[in-house]
Amino acid sequence: MLTPEIERLAQxxxxxxxxxxxxxxxxxxxxxxxxxxxxxxxxxxDRLAALPQTHVALVSGRMLGDLRLVSEAAPDSAILLAGSHGAEFDLPPGHAPIVARVPSGQVAVRTREVETALAGLDGVWVEHKPFGFVVHTRLANEDNTELAGEILDRFASEHLAGWRARGGHDVSEFSERAEGKDGAVRALRAAVHATAVLFAGDDETDEDALAALAPNDVGVRVGSGVTSASVRVADAHEMAEVLAQLADARTNFRSA
Ligand SMILES: [Mg+2]
Known part of the structure; x- marks a missing residue:
């Protein structure tokens, strides 16, 4: 199902x-x-990244080191990485670096406090991030998830004024920095001088980037949820098919 949008983007x-x-x-x-x-x-x-005039970036809420690990990026990888929703970048040689931010001392303090506040709730755990923390409830039962939400709401209103809150699939993230994936895509677009962008994501935080795309870009939403994307796929498997189609179309275009 090669959409006209993918065909056009490939050119x-x-x-x-x-x-x-x-x-x-x-x-x-x-x-x-x-x-x-x-x-x-x-x-x-890997096929896309190997093509001329074609750049691939991973744009994740994960911290950079963590993203490097799970994406199994080779040390000489041509793939651009943006971590912490675009507060951290790792670009291959040849690209001007995008300046990284430095977290304040508040981050460690608030993360410890929230861990203490949520201690004892089975299945609820707190992930430390450079600019804040993420509360995970995927492994918690319904009662503990609800209780964690109430504790978090109270904690946020008392201690996290000015922080950015983000919801997601069984996660609540709080960050002292407001950077979103829209800013990450803007910085990456400028870094590689892109004439068009495909952005794909499955979560609320991805909608920041999807909503900020230009008319000749293509947005893909993976899974359900309200979206500004023009293309929707069911899951990561269908997403891989779209990327394979884009790689085919781009290869044909480049060799035409
Ligand atoms: Mg996601």
Whole structure:
């Protein structure tokens, strides 16, 4: 099902393919460090990244080191990485670096406090991030999930004024920085001088980037949920098919 949009996108002079990782390239799993992209997604992005005038970026809420690990990026990989929703970047040699931000001392303090507040709730755990924290409830029962939500709401209103809150699939993230994936895509687009962008994501945080795309870009929403994307696919497996189609069309266009 090669859509006209993918066909058209394949013919842009300089293409940026910017992709969320979890739920988009990698099926969602219970243990975040176990997350890996599907073999078909891996093959498609490696093919795209090897094409001339074609750049692939992973744009994730994960911190950079963590994203590097789960994406199994080779040290000499041509893939651009944006972590922490675009507060951290790792670009291959040849690209001007995008300046990283420095977290304040508040992050560690608030993360410890929230851990204490949620201690004892089975299945609820707190992930430390450079600019904040994420509360995970995927392994918690309904009661503990609800209780965690109430505790978090209270904690946020008392201690996290000015922080950005983001919801997602069984996660609540709080960050002292407001950077979103829209800013990440903007910075990556400029870094590679892209003439068009494909962005794909499966979660609320991806909608920041999807809503900010230009008319000749293509947005893909993976799974259900309200979206500004023009293309929707069911899951990471279908997403890999779209990427393979884009790689085919781009290869044909480049060799025509
Ligand atoms: Mg995701």
């Amino acid at each position: 842009t002079p300089k293409l940026l393919v910017a992709l969320d990782f979890d739920g988009t390239l990698a099926p969602l799993v219970d243990v975040p460090s176990d997350s890996r992209m599907t073999p078909a997604a891996r093959e498609a992005i």
